[in-house]
Amino acid sequence: MTQAYNAPFVELERLTKTFGTRKAVEDFTLTIQRGDCIGLIGPNGAGKTTLLKMVSGILQASRGSVSINGKKIEQQRALIGYLPQYPQFHDWMTAEEVLSFYGQLSGGKKTALQARVLEVLGTVGLAESGKRKVGGFSGGMKQRLGIAQAIIHRPEFVILDEPVSALDPIGRREVLDLIGGIKQSATVIFSTHILGDAQEICNRFCIMRMGQKLEDFYYSDWTKSKQTNALFIECRLVNQAWINHVQKMARVYVRDNAVQLEALEPDEAWVRRILSSLLEYNVEFSKIEAGKLSLEDYFIQLVGGKDE
Numbered sequence: 001m002t003q004a005y006n007a008p009f010v011e012l013e014r015l016t017k018t019f020g021t022r023k024a025v026e027d028f029t030l031t032i033q034r035g036d037c038i039g040l041i042g043p044n045g046a047g048k049t050t051l052l053k054m055v056s057g058i059l060q061a062s063r064g065s066v067s068i069n070g071k072k073i074e075q076q077r078a079l080i081g082y083l084p085q086y087p088q089f090h091d092w093m094t095a096e097e098v099l100s101f102y103g104q105l106s107g108g109k110k111t112a113l114q115a116r117v118l119e120v121l122g123t124v125g126l127a128e129s130g131k132r133k134v135g136g137f138s139g140g141m142k143q144r145l146g147i148a149q150a151i152i153h154r155p156e157f158v159i160l161d162e163p164v165s166a167l168d169p170i171g172r173r174e175v176l177d178l179i180g181g182i183k184q185s186a187t188v189i190f191s192t193h194i195l196g197d198a199q200e201i202c203n204r205f206c207i208m209r210m211g212q213k214l215e216d217f218y219y220s221d222w223t224k225s226k227q228t229n230a231l232f233i234e235c236r237l238v239n240q241a242w243i244n245h246v247q248k249m250a251r252v253y254v255r256d257n258a259v260q261l262e263a264l265e266p267d268e269a270w271v272r273r274i275l276s277s278l279l280e281y282n283v284e285f286s287k288i289e290a291g292k293l294s295l296e297d298y299f300i301q302l303v304g305g306k307d308e
């Protein structure tokens with residue numbers, strides 16, 4: 001049967017996980033389309049790991065369901081590649097042995113896997129290290145090996161839990177480039193609290209807090225709606241009377257002399273009204289920029305502190 005182009009690929013339906021009395025994830029519903037690269041963003045303790053474990057089928061949901069191509073996740077495990085937050089390997093195994101082992105767990109035959117193991121080691125930049133014992137690997141190398149084990153069986157849906165957070169800038173760069181490559185041929189969801197990294201490679205963002213989905217948007221839609229309705233004004237001196245006035249038209253964030261305005265009810269004349277107000281209130285400004293609200297600013301406005 002041929003599927004409609006935009007038929008849902010993965011569907012999370014009111015996923016809920018309770019540990020004792022604590023709801024780690026609550027009524028989380030999400031439809032993932034093929035080709036999405038989703039950044040799952042949330043403060044510590046928001047429930048990201050718990051959610052991804054349920055989506056990958058390694059943690060039983062207390063309530064709700066996950067389906068892939070309309071079938072229960074239990075029947076679709078072969079389509080999934082999963083990188084846990086803290087991948088563990090036996091130090092005494094070589095990288096080749098690790099990948100061969102995981103490939104066999106996914107149903108591959110040892111002899112048939114040999115070429116694939118070498119191919120994947122090349123993909124993750126470990127071609128020269130295949131015969132080395134994992135115990136001698138750096139954190140970045142282990143993370144790349146973790147990604148290699150997640151993609152050894154050519155999964156269509158790749159789930160990565162905090163793949164970059166623990167790495168130094170060089171390791172992060174390598175892993176980000178790697179995820180950029182993986183998303184060319186697979187649907188990807190990965191959790192992070194480094195917004196800049198997610199912004200670089202994701203086309204879609206899901207923001208969660210206290211187990212619940214706060215926002216879910218495609219970056220292109222978000223930039224259209226937010227960036228045209230945001231203004232950044234650097235003042236020589238912040239004029240409080242003007243701030244009081246613009247608060248009727250905008251959410252106002254003041255940091256030192258920088259004022260960020262986000263339209264309360266955007267319309268075409270909003271920017272013009274703000275600019276007129278600058279003249280009306282004799283605000284001395286040194287710089288005005290339109291449309292540069294960063295995802296990080298937005299996230300901080302939305303989420304604020306930690307969930308722990």
Ligand SMILES: Nc1ncnc2c1ncn2[C@@H]1O[C@H](COP(=O)(O)OP(=O)(O)OP(=O)(O)O)[C@@H](O)[C@H]1O
Pocket residue numbers: 019022023024042043044045046047048049050051
């Ligand atoms: N096995 C467990 N038993 C009891 N509580 C748990 C368990 N696993 C997670 N929790 C709790 O569920 C909540 C969500 O945890 P989770 O690890 O999913 O959050 P997270 O967003 O991944 O956090 P971080 O960014 O710190 O990894 C936390 O309050 C956590 O303490």
